Amino acid sequence: MTQLDATSGARTDTADMTRFGYPTSAMLGDYLRAAAGLVPTLLILATVPVGSVAEIVLGGFAVIFGAFAIRTGLRHGTSLELSDAELRASGLRSATIPWHQLDRMKLAYYSTRRDRKSGWMQLELGAGRARLSFDSRLDGFEELVRQAVIAAGKRDLALGEATAANLQALGIRVPAQRGAP
Secondary structure: OOOOOOOOOOOEEOOOEEEEEOOHHHHHHHHHHHHHHHHHHHHHHHHOOOOHHHHHHHHHHHHHHHHHHHHHHHHHOOEEEEEOOEEEEEOOOOEEEEHHHOOEEEEEEEEOOOOOOOEEEEEEEEEOOEEEEEEOOOOOHHHHHHHHHHHHHHOOOOOOHHHHHHHHHOOOOOOOOOOOO
16 A cells, blocks of 8 residues: 655555545645744744733633644544545544445535625534544545535435535535435
8 A cells, every 4th residue: 555645645555545635725824824823922922021911812812822732733644545436544643434324414615705705614513422633625525525425325414505506616516306296
């Protein structure tokens, strides 16, 4: 089996499994945003005498930016293995979703502008207690969404209106519900 190229997030395919990851280029902006908030905040706390209220406020900002940096690192370190049978995430937060147990699928779009021409999508999947969430920066995101739609169709999983609209925006046909007229 081939390994995921951790520095580029490249896809690798084997006979029955495809691997995905977040490319470094897609995560670079989040790393820079975390550093842009964390470094100045820590420098101020370390070099300038501030009152207790300012120390608490700046400390709060440091915690927020630090948590964002950790979250970014965890997301970047996550690799996915997609097969016809399951989706497996490995990294510090590991989980497996067998497609025959899929009980939740939500595809949301988050706009960064009022005209809704810029933004990202986020896919949330669940099976029992296992929950996974991915954003559209993931290499192979659309392929993952397509596989999830196939599994949802086989499970006759009801998809929300927003999910159906977002699937259509990706050019993915929404499966007909068996119970629907």
